[in-house]
Amino acid sequence: PSPFCYGSACIGEMVNNGSCNDQCCMTIDGGWTEWGNWSECVCDHSTGTGKWNRTRSCTNPSPFCYGSDCIGETLNNGSCNDQCCKTIDGGWTDWGNWSECVCDHSTGTGKWNRTRSCTNPSPFCYGSDCIGETLNNGSCNDQCCKTVDGGWTEWGNWSECVL
Numbered sequence: 001p002s003p004f005c006y007g008s009a010c011i012g013e014m015v016n017n018g019s020c021n022d023q024c025c026m027t028i029d030g031g032w033t034e035w036g037n038w039s040e041c042v043c044d045h046s047t048g049t050g051k052w053n054r055t056r057s058c059t060n061p062s063p064f065c066y067g068s069d070c071i072g073e074t075l076n077n078g079s080c081n082d083q084c085c086k087t088i089d090g091g092w093t094d095w096g097n098w099s100e101c102v103c104d105h106s107t108g109t110g111k112w113n114r115t116r117s118c119t120n121p122s123p124f125c126y127g128s129d130c131i132g133e134t135l136n137n138g139s140c141n142d143q144c145c146k147t148v149d150g151g152w153t154e155w156g157n158w159s160e161c162v163l
Helices: none
Strands: 042-044 049-055 075-079 102-104 109-115 135-139
Touching: none
Parallel strands: none
Antiparallel strands: 042 049, 049 075, 102 109, 109 135
């Protein structure tokens, strides 16, 4: 009760201060984390374009005690056309020169070959390999492959006798 009729006043502090740190006393605005790694590139091989994305979060720090959320996007989209997005089918080079003719003198036949490669252009990014052969074989019978031994003709007529 209040002091009354010459009663003494209360002894001690009239106000008792205490800690309330477990309450919402400090406002903290949210902050972005660094962007994460890019996702795997998703390609459209018909157009040669690719897309990927990366994320970040508003947890550096997280908003607390009526603090503001981060401003901006959590998802970042990008193009990754420099990845394997443009499919290139392989193409043949021109045939190379014929090799030296290798003759079988017993049969009079000869063979040679020439090559080409699938590098004009090379297949790239799931492109198809060239269809066909890299080696072309041919005959070179006109290259002196038939061995013909020399042979004598019949004797001709006698010449006039000279004394």
